[in-house]
Amino acid sequence: MxxxxxxxxxxxxxxxxxxxxxxxxxxxxxxxxxxxxxxxxxxxxxxxxxxxxxxxxxxxxxxxxxxxxxxxxxxxxxxxxxxxxxxxxxxxxxxxxxxxxxxxxxxxxxxxxxxxxxxxxxxxxxxxxxxxxxxxxxxxxxxxxxxxxxxxxxxxxxxxxxxxxxxxxxxxxxxxxxxxxxxxxxxxxxxxVDAERFHPGAHSAGVPERRERHRLLACGRLVPRKGYDKAIRALTRVPDTELLIAGGPEPGQLDADPEAARLRRLAERAGLGDRVRLLGAVDPDHMPGLMRGCDLVLCTPVYEPFGIVPLEAMACGVPVVATDVGGHRDTVADGHTGRRVPAGDPWAIAAAVRELLADEPLRRRMGAAGRERALARYTxxxxxxxxxxxxxxxxxxxxxxxxxx
Known part of the structure; x- marks a missing residue:
C-alpha cells in the first residue's frame, strides 16, 4: 500500500x-x-x-x-x-x-x-x-x-x-x-509506546542522584496546560519526596524560559526550592531509565488529547497518578495501574501520591499491571x-x- x-x-x-x-x-x-x-x-x-x-x-x-x-x-x-x-x-x-x-x-x-x-x-x-x-x-x-x-x-x-x-x-x-x-x-x-525501549529493566544512566526518600517524575512539553504547577503545589503535602520535571529547552537555556521561571518561583515561594528540579530537555535514550528510577510518574495536565507519558511509565512498570482527562481515561486504569484524580486539584494529587508512596507492595502490583496493560493494548x-x-x-x-x- x-x-x-x-x-x-x-x-x-x-x-x-x-x-x-x-x-x-x-x-x-x-x-x-x-x-x-x-x-x-x-x-x-x-x-x-x-x-x-x-x-x-x-x-x-x-x-x-x-x-x-x-x-x-x-x-x-x-x-x-x-x-x-x-x-x-x-x-x-x-x-x-x-x-x-x-x-x-x-x-x-x-x-x-x-x-x-x-x-x-x-x-x-x-x-x-x-x-x-x-x-x-x-x-x-x-x-x-x-x-x-x-x-x-x-x-x-x-x-x-x-x-x-x-x-x-x-x-x-x-x-x-x-x-x-x-x-x-x-x-x-x-x-x-515502544515497549522494547521502555521496560522495567531500563538502565539508569544519566539519572540525577536522589536527594529524598521518594522521587516523583513529571515530563513533557514545558507549557502551562501540562499542570506542573499543580504537581508542585501537591508536593507541599508530600514529605520526604522530590519532584523532577523533564522537558522544555536544553538545561543551559532554562533560565530564559518563561514557564521554567514561573515554576521555579512557585517552588521557591512554597519552600520547595531544594525538592523541585527542572531538568530541561532529556536525552531520549535516558528517559526510560529516568522513569524506572522514580516511584511514581505524575501526569497532571488540565486537558490532554491523549498523552503518551502514562503509556511510557506503564511500560516501565511504574504506577501513574494522572488527571481524569482525555486519553488518560482510556489508558490509566484507576486503582489498577495507578490513580486518576480531578484535573486542577493539587490536593487530590497529593492524596493519591501519599496513598501510593505509603504502600510499596501496591506500587509493585500496579507497576506489573501497567506493564501488562501496555503490552496487551498499546504497543x-x-x-x-x-x-x-x-x-x-x-x-x-x-x-x-x-x-x-
Missing part, C-alpha cells in the same frame, strides 16, 4: 520538548516506521522550517520524510501556519499527480486542510487524525487560546468530509459528536494493526463508491 502521511508542523525528525514538538511527532514517526516495516511505501510530508533541510530524508526505521516549501523556511508557531496551508496543498496535489498514493493520513486539522486540497483532483481518500481539537483548547484556555478563529469550523468541515476520522480515545468521539461528526464516521485507535504493533484495518475499510468503501458512480 502506498501511504501518504501529512503532518504540517510535527516532523518525525524534530527534537522533542519544544512548544510544538511532542506526542504527535512521536506518533507519526513510530506509526510510519511500523507500517514501513510491514512493507508499505510510506512518505511523510512536513513543512520545511529551515533552508538547510534536504528535500528528502530516509527515516532510520523505514519510510521517508519530504520537506514541503510552504511559507518561510524558518520555524513558525503552528497557530500562525494557516495562511500557508493552501500552498502546502498545492504542492501535495502536484506530487500526487505524479505518483498517486492509495490513502492519505492527515495529522492535525491544518494537515487535513492541506491533504484535502492535495487529494481532491486524484480522488484519494483521506483519513483524519486531529490529535487535538479546537473546541477543547478553547474551552480550557479561553482568551489565552491563540488558535486561528476559523479552527473549529474547519475541523467540523474536515470531520464531515474526510473518508474516516481516526480518533485516539473515546473522549474524542464524544467531542466530535458534539461538533456534528457522527460516531459512525469515527474509528478509535490509540497511540502507542506500536497493536496500533499499526488498527490503523491498517481502518485504511483497508476506507479503501474498500472507496472502491465500492467508485464502482457505483
Amino acid at each position: 502506498r501511504i501518504a502521511m501529512v503532518s504540517e508542523h510535527a516532523s518525525p525528525l524534530a527534537a522533542l520538548g519544544g512548544p510544538d514538538a511532542g506526542g504527535q511527532n512521536v506518533y507519526v514517526a513510530r506509526l510510519t516506521e511500523e507500517l514501513a516495516r510491514r512493507g508499505h511505501d510510506v512518505t511523510v510530508y512536513t513543512r520545511r522550517d529551515s533552508a538547510r533541510l534536504p528535500d528528502r530524508v530516509p527515516l532510520q526505521g523505514g519510510g521517508v520524510v519530504e520537506h514541503v516549501s510552504a511559507g518561510p523556511a524558518k520555524p513558525v508557531p503552528k497557530d500562525e501556519l494557516l495562511p500557508y496551508m493552501p500552498g502546502f496543498g498545492t504542492v501535495l496535489a502536484r506530487a500526487w499527480e505524479r505518483e498517486r498514493p492509495d490513502v492519505v493520513h492527515a495529522h492535525f486539522w491544518m494537515s487535513g486542510m492541506a491533504a484535502q486540497i492535495g487529494a481532491h483532483e486524484q480522488g484519494v481518500p483521506v483519513v483524519q487524525t486531529f490529535h487535538a481539537l479546537g473546541t477543547v483548547k478553547r474551552r480550557h484556555q479561553g482568551r489565552r487560546d491563540t488558535s486561528p478563529h476559523d479552527r473549529v469550523g474547519i475541523e467540523r468541515q474536515i470531520g464531515r468530509s474526510c473518508a474516516r476520522v481516526l480518533a485516539t480515545c473515546g473522549d474524542e468521539v464524544h467531542e466530535l459528536a458534539e461538533m456534528g461528526v457522527p460516531p459512525g464516521r469515527v474509528s478509535v485507535v490509540p497511540c502507542g 506500536w504493533q497493536r496500533v499499526a494493526d488498527g490503523v491498517e484495518q481502518v485504511y483497508q475499510q476506507v479503501l474498500t468503501g472507496h472502491r465500492v463508491s467508485e464502482e457505483v458512480a
Whole structure:
C-alpha cells in the first residue's frame, strides 16, 4: 500500500520538548516506521522550517520524510501556519499527480486542510487524525487560546468530509459528536509506546542522584496546560519526596524560559526550592531509565488529547497518578495501574501520591499491571494493526463508491 502521511508542523525528525514538538511527532514517526516495516511505501510530508533541510530524508526505521516549501523556511508557531496551508496543498496535489498514493493520513486539522486540497483532483481518500481539537483548547484556555478563529469550523468541515476520522480515545468521539461528526464516521485507535525501549529493566544512566526518600517524575512539553504547577503545589503535602520535571529547552537555556521561571518561583515561594528540579530537555535514550528510577510518574495536565507519558511509565512498570482527562481515561486504569484524580486539584494529587508512596507492595502490583496493560493494548504493533484495518475499510468503501458512480 502506498501511504501518504501529512503532518504540517510535527516532523518525525524534530527534537522533542519544544512548544510544538511532542506526542504527535512521536506518533507519526513510530506509526510510519511500523507500517514501513510491514512493507508499505510510506512518505511523510512536513513543512520545511529551515533552508538547510534536504528535500528528502530516509527515516532510520523505514519510510521517508519530504520537506514541503510552504511559507518561510524558518520555524513558525503552528497557530500562525494557516495562511500557508493552501500552498502546502498545492504542492501535495502536484506530487500526487505524479505518483498517486492509495490513502492519505492527515495529522492535525491544518494537515487535513492541506491533504484535502492535495487529494481532491486524484480522488484519494483521506483519513483524519486531529490529535487535538479546537473546541477543547478553547474551552480550557479561553482568551489565552491563540488558535486561528476559523479552527473549529474547519475541523467540523474536515470531520464531515474526510473518508474516516481516526480518533485516539473515546473522549474524542464524544467531542466530535458534539461538533456534528457522527460516531459512525469515527474509528478509535490509540497511540502507542515502544515497549522494547521502555521496560522495567531500563538502565539508569544519566539519572540525577536522589536527594529524598521518594522521587516523583513529571515530563513533557514545558507549557502551562501540562499542570506542573499543580504537581508542585501537591508536593507541599508530600514529605520526604522530590519532584523532577523533564522537558522544555536544553538545561543551559532554562533560565530564559518563561514557564521554567514561573515554576521555579512557585517552588521557591512554597519552600520547595531544594525538592523541585527542572531538568530541561532529556536525552531520549535516558528517559526510560529516568522513569524506572522514580516511584511514581505524575501526569497532571488540565486537558490532554491523549498523552503518551502514562503509556511510557506503564511500560516501565511504574504506577501513574494522572488527571481524569482525555486519553488518560482510556489508558490509566484507576486503582489498577495507578490513580486518576480531578484535573486542577493539587490536593487530590497529593492524596493519591501519599496513598501510593505509603504502600510499596501496591506500587509493585500496579507497576506489573501497567506493564501488562501496555503490552496487551498499546504497543506500536497493536496500533499499526488498527490503523491498517481502518485504511483497508476506507479503501474498500472507496472502491465500492467508485464502482457505483
